[in-house]
Amino acid sequence: MRLSRRAELLLRAASAVTLAFIYIPLVVIFVYAFNTSRVLEWPPPGLTTSWIGEAIDNSGARDAFFTSLEVAAVATLVALILGALASLAVARFRFFGRETISFLVVLPIALPGIVTGVALNTTFTQFLGVGLGLWTIVIGHATFCIVVVYNNAVARLRRVSGSLEEASADLGATPWMTFRRVTLPSMQTALVAGGLLAFGLSFDEIIVTTFTAGAGEQTLPLWIFTNFSRPNQLPIVNVVAVFVILLSIIPVYMAHKLTREEGGASPGRGGGTAVAAEGTAIP
Amino acid sequence: MGRRLADLFHGRPRLQVGALLAGPVGWLVVGYLGSLAILLAASFWTLGELSGEVERTFTTANFETLFSEGVFRTVTLRTVLIAALVTVTDAMLALPLAFFMAKVARRRWKGLLVVAVLVPLWSSYLVKAYAWRTILSEDGIFNWVLDPIGLSGPGYGNVAVWLVMSYIWLPFMIIPVYAGLERIPDSVLAASDDLGAKPWRTFRSVIWPLVFPAVVAGSIFTFSLTLGDYIAPSLVSSNQFIGTVIYSNITNNLPLAAAYTTVPIAIMIVYLLLARRFGAFEHV
Amino acid sequence: MSSDARSARWAWLAVAGLSIFIAAFAVGCGGDDSTDETSAGGEMLTEVGEGEGELNLICWAGYCEDGSTDPKVDWVSDFEKETGCEVNVKIGNTSDEMVQLMRTGEYDGVSASGDATLRLIDGGDVDPVNTDLVPNYADVYDELKDQPFNSVDGQMYGVPHGRGANLLMYNTDEVKPPATSWSAVFDPAEMEKQKGKLTAYDSPIYIADAALYLMNTQPDLGITNPYELDQEQFDAAIELLKTQNEYIGEYWSDYTKQMQAFTNGDSTVGTTWQVINQLLQADGQPVQADVPEEGSTGWSDTWMVGSDAEHPNCMYMWMNHIIDPKVNAQVAEWFGEAPSNEKSCEFTADPKHCETYDADGSQYLDEVYYWTTPVADCGDDRGEVCKTYDDWVQGWTEVKG
Numbered sequence: 008m009r010l011s012r013r014a015e016l017l018l019r020a021a022s023a024v025t026l027a028f029i030y031i032p033l034v035v036i037f038v039y040a041f042n043t044s045r046v047l048e049w050p051p052p053g054l055t056t057s058w059i060g061e062a063i064d065n066s067g068a069r070d071a072f073f074t075s076l077e078v079a080a081v082a083t084l085v086a087l088i089l090g091a092l093a094s095l096a097v098a099r100f101r102f103f104g105r106e107t108i109s110f111l112v113v114l115p116i117a118l119p120g121i122v123t124g125v126a127l128n129t130t131f132t133q134f135l136g137v138g139l140g141l142w143t144i145v146i147g148h149a150t151f152c153i154v155v156v157y158n159n160a161v162a163r164l165r166r167v168s169g170s171l172e173e174a175s176a177d178l179g180a181t182p183w184m185t186f187r188r189v190t191l192p193s194m195q196t197a198l199v200a201g202g203l204l205a206f207g208l209s210f211d212e213i214i215v216t217t218f219t220a221g222a223g224e225q226t227l228p229l230w231i232f233t234n235f236s237r238p239n240q241l242p243i244v245n246v247v248a249v250f251v252i253l254l255s256i257i258p259v260y261m262a263h264k265l266t267r268e269e270g271g272a273s274p275g276r277g278g279g280t281a282v283a284a285e286g287t288a289i290p
Numbered sequence: 291m292g293r294r295l296a297d298l299f300h301g302r303p304r305l306q307v308g309a310l311l312a313g314p315v316g317w318l319v320v321g322y323l324g325s326l327a328i329l330l331a332a333s334f335w336t337l338g339e340l341s342g343e344v345e346r347t348f349t350t351a352n353f354e355t356l357f358s359e360g361v362f363r364t365v366t367l368r369t370v371l372i373a374a375l376v377t378v379t380d381a382m383l384a385l386p387l388a389f390f391m392a393k394v395a396r397r398r399w400k401g402l403l404v405v406a407v408l409v410p411l412w413s414s415y416l417v418k419a420y421a422w423r424t425i426l427s428e429d430g431i432f433n434w435v436l437d438p439i440g441l442s443g444p445g446y447g448n449v450a451v452w453l454v455m456s457y458i459w460l461p462f463m464i465i466p467v468y469a470g471l472e473r474i475p476d477s478v479l480a481a482s483d484d485l486g487a488k489p490w491r492t493f494r495s496v497i498w499p500l501v502f503p504a505v506v507a508g509s510i511f512t513f514s515l516t517l518g519d520y521i522a523p524s525l526v527s528s529n530q531f532i533g534t535v536i537y538s539n540i541t542n543n544l545p546l547a548a549a550y551t552t553v554p555i556a557i558m559i560v561y562l563l564l565a566r567r568f569g570a571f572e573h574v
Numbered sequence: 575m576s577s578d579a580r581s582a583r584w585a586w587l588a589v590a591g592l593s594i595f596i597a598a599f600a601v602g603c604g605g606d607d608s609t610d611e612t613s614a615g616g617e618m619l620t621e622v623g624e625g626e627g628e629l630n631l632i633c634w635a636g637y638c639e640d641g642s643t644d645p646k647v648d649w650v651s652d653f654e655k656e657t658g659c660e661v662n663v664k665i666g667n668t669s670d671e672m673v674q675l676m677r678t679g680e681y682d683g684v685s686a687s688g689d690a691t692l693r694l695i696d697g698g699d700v701d702p703v704n705t706d707l708v709p710n711y712a713d714v715y716d717e718l719k720d721q722p723f724n725s726v727d728g729q730m731y732g733v734p735h736g737r738g739a740n741l742l743m744y745n746t747d748e749v750k751p752p753a754t755s756w757s758a759v760f761d762p763a764e765m766e767k768q769k770g771k772l773t774a775y776d777s778p779i780y781i782a783d784a785a786l787y788l789m790n791t792q793p794d795l796g797i798t799n800p801y802e803l804d805q806e807q808f809d810a811a812i813e814l815l816k817t818q819n820e821y822i823g824e825y826w827s828d829y830t831k832q833m834q835a836f837t838n839g840d841s842t843v844g845t846t847w848q849v850i851n852q853l854l855q856a857d858g859q860p861v862q863a864d865v866p867e868e869g870s871t872g873w874s875d876t877w878m879v880g881s882d883a884e885h886p887n888c889m890y891m892w893m894n895h896i897i898d899p900k901v902n903a904q905v906a907e908w909f910g911e912a913p914s915n916e917k918s919c920e921f922t923a924d925p926k927h928c929e930t931y932d933a934d935g936s937q938y939l940d941e942v943y944y945w946t947t948p949v950a951d952c953g954d955d956r957g958e959v960c961k962t963y964d965d966w967v968q969g970w971t972e973v974k975g
Contacts, residue, residue: 014489021386029410032421049431089314096310100303111318117510118558119518121533122551126325134328150322181296207412231416248417255412260405343697361972428839528824530974541674542967
């Protein structure tokens, strides 16, 4: 598309404004991680790297970090399995209620987190009478992570024709063999991308977690929530936040690279980047 | 054994579908919808006289309270309006950047920009909310920048909630819009040029209709996430929103809180149905 | 209609049917659950055995210091060393939160104020306390024992911790002349000067503070006890709070948020606890706090044992520890309240602490209106027309608008 100089400049300016809007608060967080004062005032009186050491030593933060990793890993696994199964059914078959599946899958993430959280909490404590613990957190997370895996998988399966699988069946392969040798390889990067997104979603989730976590365990967001206001812990929280942001660049980049090669790059469509992006859209 | 199973499934697509869907649908219907049903059931319960504990006796009193007390209407209206405003704001912020990424940027930059947009998704929601709390505070950056000109920042309140929510959910809008714009073939845009349309005309008549479903898809997130949030709004405002009212009533009056959750649920279901009508659930 | 739409409709019907079935099941199943009997029952410990190695507490901020706020302020680590009970502290910001947390059954004990104690006792969430097993109980001030908010029919349900009054805090640079009356936060003429910078405690129990102000400014309403409000008195209090709401900058329940607000200048005047005032002054902030001329609401806290406590022995050991004269003195000074143990007065670093905080209640503490749960029974000849805590909760939602 041909843009006049003026139009292109306006476009660039608007894009820059949006990017600036996104990153300025992150820069603020970054600066506070090195703030000498324990209170968040602006401008910060001085800069120091001493908080980094304190953050590493802080057992509460470390435990919470690993708890978050555990929970996210298990939730992602569950979401991968359930999401993949659902996507196979929807993309490869026509049946009664097919449209509704997409609706159903997106519901946990479309309904406000507090509704999901209160519903699960009420079910666990009032109806089932069970205590809250790590596994209740996992159940909550897996439920709303299914959709991101599902979206990525369905998007990929729709791009890859089902005729390969038919051919495989014609050649005498059992459904399981067809899945393992034909379907899975063609969708595995989509699954990985979906899995990474699900992992990120679970890792950062706070609202549903507040309602499904027991007294003993803390995920990292819960730890941040309880510690952000404690004057002694505040700078450590900022360091932890910066650490997580920097750490996340790797999986995000990986997801991006993985999906850009697959998915049948069509001319003028920028291929994989769109597919990766679609993972967070509705199918 | 594998053969036996395969024979069982062969030629029986319904069985195959059933087997595939048993897990996910079972989980979602029994686990999730079941929980929602229980929440709905709880909205008909009541509290013990002195202890304040939940008693499972049937009553519609909670719903009566919701309709008779004006405060619930006020809060709902306020939240819905801000959610709508946030959605519009995010759409306006997302479109230029997404278009730049999809159609104007060179290949190399495109990848970097996608990563640049996705990374903030991973930075802790909480830390972002607290960062904004300090940015907007009396001694914060906003005032620090505007004071010399004699203006002052918005401080805490509804404007602050609008700003913060627009900020936090923006990536959720950028990504589907970007995907939607990517799907538009360059040839279509070239054709529009050849027919003599100026960029704005092309946008209005060609791009916007094509990208609209993607915008609606993104809006589902921005609207719903703003509708139910209680953490960020309570950090930058002392006004009440749907999320904060539900949250503060969970401790004292679970049945009332449960009854009030039916409001955002109903709103979102309507929104989702509308979104489906506008094609947000399709893709090319 | 297309087959997809038709199938979608069937699917929805099936889902709706299933949900209704579950809902009916949930409603029908369980009509006579627990809560109807006044559960003045529960098991009481007969002897304190070995420590179980762990203790989960719900504490008011500043009650269970383990050195993480200030390394010199720590009475938890010694306890852990002596008894082997590792302490996990959950800070409750309001009584409502504490009640909610206790109900999960995951905690062994709680430092409950009067507006939580009766709810916990009645709900069966706490057990009676065998005071013979708490040696230091003998030295607790008599006027804190066998009170309506911590005992039922002569049976103690907890161990008194200490008591104090809510204070009015103000920024000495911004609020001139100094605020010595609650009118600073209730009288529109005075509130106007600090518009948008007022703060108030975010809990329905704050309605009592409005009622207290009305006791002094509108005596013809006839309010004698700010927790016993009939419809007319209640409505007047709510009106007053709605007016105040227009001048409020933010409500607070997390003490560190209030500290931040006063430090950043977002709040300049409002209700507070002494511990917050002391922490701010230690930080060099220009603040001052006092009991205003009209008197104040306050709290008298009690340590209670959870009925589902997994570590009751550790809890009894903790209760004995926290009212130990030396420890009680430390807590009382750190938090800024009157200790519950008579002997603590000899151990306070400031020898005049007990006098300043009126530990024996002779000066003003006996007139403080301690947090208690509002009930329908007015306790006088009006009968059962007073507003219950549920009404207060609803009123509070209305106030915040």
